[in-house]
Amino acid sequence: xxxxHLQLLRNDLGLLPRYVAxxxxxxxxxxxxxxxxxxxxxxxxxxxxxxxxLASANRYPxxxxxxxxxxxxxxxxxxxxxxxxxxxxxxxxxxLLQTVTDPGDRVVFAWRSxxxxxxxxxxxxxxPVEVPLLADHRHDLAAMAEAVRRxxxxxxxxxxxxxxxxxxxxxxxxxxxxxxxxxxxxxxxDEAYREFVTDDAVPDGLELARDRPNVVVxxxxxxxxxxxxxxxxxxxxxxxxxxxxxAVSLPFTVSxxxxxxxxxxxxxxxxxxxxxxxxxxRRDEFVAVLHARGVEATPSQANFVWLPWSPVVxxxxxxxxxxxISVRRFGKEGVRITIGEPEALAxxxxxxxxxxxx
Numbered sequence: 001x002x003x004x005h006l007q008l009l010r011n012d013l014g015l016l017p018r019y020v021a022x023x024x025x026x027x028x029x030x031x032x033x034x035x036x037x038x039x040x041x042x043x044x045x046x047x048x049x050x051x052x053x054l055a056s057a058n059r060y061p062x063x064x065x066x067x068x069x070x071x072x073x074x075x076x077x078x079x080x081x082x083x084x085x086x087x088x089x090x091x092x093x094x095x096l097l098q099t100v101t102d103p104g105d106r107v108v109f110a111w112r113s114x115x116x117x118x119x120x121x122x123x124x125x126x127x128p129v130e131v132p133l134l135a136d137h138r139h140d141l142a143a144m145a146e147a148v149r150r151x152x153x154x155x156x157x158x159x160x161x162x163x164x165x166x167x168x169x170x171x172x173x174x175x176x177x178x179x180x181x182x183x184x185x186x187x188x189x190d191e192a193y194r195e196f197v198t199d200d201a202v203p204d205g206l207e208l209a210r211d212r213p214n215v216v217v218x219x220x221x222x223x224x225x226x227x228x229x230x231x232x233x234x235x236x237x238x239x240x241x242x243x244x245x246x247a248v249s250l251p252f253t254v255s256x257x258x259x260x261x262x263x264x265x266x267x268x269x270x271x272x273x274x275x276x277x278x279x280x281x282r283r284d285e286f287v288a289v290l291h292a293r294g295v296e297a298t299p300s301q302a303n304f305v306w307l308p309w310s311p312v313v314x315x316x317x318x319x320x321x322x323x324x325i326s327v328r329r330f331g332k333e334g335v336r337i338t339i340g341e342p343e344a345l346a347x348x349x350x351x352x353x354x355x356x357x358x
Contacts, residue, residue, distance in 0.1 A: 016122050019115060022338075023326050030324025031344035036163070036193075036304050038226035038279075039340040042261065043271060049264035050230070053257045061256040064246070068259045071266050072234060076206060081239045084246060087253040089192055089220040089233030090116045092245070096216065096235060097124035097155060099244040100186050106153040110139045112333060114163045114190065129153060137165040137298045137306060141173055145180040156181060159190040160205070161197060164328065164336040166300030171203035178212060186241075187215045192233075193302035195224035195276050196283075202301055206236060213238050223303060224276050225265040230258040279303050283339045289349040308334045312352065319351035 022034025041047070065085040073080040086092035093116075097107065103125040109117045111130035121128040129151055131144045139158060148156050158177070161168040169177075181187055189205035209215040220233040232254055235245065265272065280303075287305055290297045295316065298306045307313045309332045317335055320327050325344050328336040339345065 012122065012125075017115070017118055019119060022328050025324045025326040030326065031341050031347075032326050033320075033338040033340045033344055034326040034328040034336075035228070036223060036302070036336075036338045037228050037340075038223070038275070038303075040226065040275065042226050042265065043268050045268050046227075046261050046264040050257050050261040053255075053260035056256055059256070060252050061254060061259060063251050065254055065259050068232075068254075068262050071263050075266050075269075076236065078206065078236055079239070082236050082242055083234055084237060084242045084249070085232065085234045085254055085259075086249060087233070088222060088231040089190065089218040089235075090114075090120065091231070091253065092233050092235045093117075093157075093188065093190070093218060094120040094123060095245045095249050096186070096188060096237075096241075097121060097126055098248045099241065101126040101154050105155070106151040107155040107157065108144055108147045108151065108153045109157040110144065110159065110162065112164065112330065113139075113157070113159045114192075117157055117159075126154070133162075133165065133167075136167065137308070138162070138167040139169050141169060141177040142180075145177055148181050148185050153185050155186045155188060157188045157190055159192075160202065161193045161301040163192065163302065164304070164330060164334070165298055165306040166193075166302040166304055166336075167298055167306075168197065168199060168202040168301040170199075170201040171208075174203055174208060178208065178215065181214075183214050185214065187212075188218060189215065190218045192218065192220045192223055194219060195273075196280055196303050197301045198280055199301055209236065216241065221262050221265060225262070225269075225272060226275075227258070227261055227265060230255070230261050232258045232262045276303075279339050282342060282345065286337075286339060286345050286349065293349070293352045295352065304336050304338045306334055306336055316348070316352060320348060323347050323351065 024032050069080050069083045072083050105126045106129050107121045107126045108129045118128045129147050131147050134140045191205050205217040209217050216235055216237040218235050222228040287297045296308055
């Protein structure tokens with residue numbers, strides 16, 4: 001690239017971190033536990049709906065995803081005017097930031113948290129403010145509220161459960177946080193993994209958002225519904241904010257195939273919930289086995305587990321590679337393992353001798 005070409009780029013492009021996707025296993029017969037995907041394909045009804053939508057692929061999709069929004073409104077018991085659909089919840093998050101921030105405005109979030117947060121913040125020309133997690137790998141909500149006040153932040157993001165640590169904050173903690181954050185600051189509750197939560201102390205963000213005009217909830221079809229490859233996410237927001245997001249959204253970002261599959265996925269949710277329940281059981285069993293092997297793993301409310309970096313985790317990563325299993329390493333902070341195929345988890349569980357870290 002020549003100097004002349006560089007002059008055509010945004011001045012701050014070099015500040016943008018690059019998103020690191022989960023790598024597939026090195027061997028074609030291996031297992032991919034690096035991207036928090038559901039290990040089974042969509043059910044037959046969802047597949048049939050997606051195939052049927054292909055017949056109209058020569059036409060643009062419904063620009064406002066009317067049918068999907070209406071079904072979501074019924075499913076969530078909210079008014080349709082509060083729902084905005086986009087190409088994955090991260091796309092909707094970027095549109096939210098573009099709607100409410102001016103250049104240089106501060107956006108507060110925990111770190112480590114979802115690695116796309118600093119990217120979409122800088123793409124929106126806002127300034128990220130990262131607040132370290134607590135020692136137990138949970139959000140330090142008190143420090144985040146203080147950062148909001150100190151920086152006059154326009155937005156604060158709470159990932160609950162948190163990616164990549166799987167930890168979650170409780171209702172009393174989150175309610176105290178919401179009371180401490182000024183109403184001029186938009187609070188975005190990213191609940192991409194909400195369907196995997198089994199701890200009754202972890203709140204449903206929609207309940208907290210109903211009477212708070214500065215709270216937005218993000219959710220997705222990529223995780224529990226198993227539609228990661230079709231990219232459908234949504235926000236539940238005050239109607240005035242939802243209108244603002246629609247104003248900045250690119251048109252037609254959610255394809256007809258994706259819309260049809262998402263509608264069918266809502267209809268199939270009772271059966272899909274059984275699959276989610278199996279994943280949750282597998283998660284808890286996997287964590288128990290890791291603890292028995294002497295491996296520290298944080299309590300998870302998501303479809304993955306977080307292993308803080310340690311010598312035994314180094315050995316575990318090497319063992320996974322030898323077994324043809326890809327996991328997601330975050331530098332020397334830790335490793336995230338998706339709860340995927342039972343065979344892969346069993347292979348990991350037996351890769352280390354009992355008491356390896358003791």
